[in-house]
Amino acid sequence: MRTRPAAMLSVSLLAAGTLALAPTGSAAGHGDTIHSEISALIDGHTRTVATWENDRDPVTEPLAATLGAVAADGRAVGPWRLVAVPGDPGAFTTREHLPPAIWKVTVESGFPALGRGTTTLKVTAVPGTAPATGPTEIPTSVLALLRAVESRPDPQPEVQRPATPLGSGEGAR
Numbered sequence: 387m388r389t390r391p392a393a394m395l396s397v398s399l400l401a402a403g404t405l406a407l408a409p410t411g412s413a414a415g416h417g418d419t420i421h422s423e424i425s426a427l428i429d430g431h432t433r434t435v436a437t438w439e440n441d442r443d444p445v446t447e448p449l450a451a452t453l454g455a456v457a458a459d460g461r462a463v464g465p466w467r468l469v470a471v472p473g474d475p476g477a478f479t480t481r482e483h484l485p486p487a488i489w490k491v492t493v494e495s496g497f498p499a500l501g502r503g504t505t506t507l508k509v510t511a512v513p514g515t516a517p518a519t520g521p522t523e524i525p526t527s528v529l530a531l532l533r534a535v536e537s538r539p540d541p542q543p544e545v546q547r548p549a550t551p552l553g554s555g556e557g558a559r
Contacts, residue, residue, distance in 0.1 A: 444476025
């Protein structure tokens with residue numbers, strides 16, 4: 387009878403050891419590193435495609451990653467948080483856009499796995515952000531406010547004083 391509890395204990399320990407070494411998450415089949423490819427610019431916003439190292443499947447889990455960039459002239463931006471592009475599995479972008487320059491861009495991820503990607507991008511003027519060269523359109527809400535102020539009666543109307551002919555005032559001889 388003493389051998390039976392000992393045998394049960396050793397089977398239990400063996401099973402526990404096997405379970406501890408077994409892969410636990412969906413990332414285990416993909417590898418333990420994320421490959422980040424900074425592939426394009428969309429209106430000045432970088433686009434990063436995150437794939438798993440071993441099979442290049444897109445990372446569809448929530449991604450904790452940031453983007454930083456250094457321009458050729460020394461300016462630096464970031465770290466900016468990457469957000470998923472709706473309807474494009476594995477694609478991520480930033481809410482911020484890069485100003486015109488040549489940038490060395492680095493993406494680093496920390497969850498669901500570590501990863502890093504680096505590239506150089508040339509950013510030209512972003513559509514819709516160039517300074518206006520002509521008159522700009524005033525929003526209708528501002529125009530309505532200006533019209534309301536102009537049509538409002540003056541709270542202190544100007545008092546009209548009668549004109550005095552030259553030489554007829556005090557001190558005139």
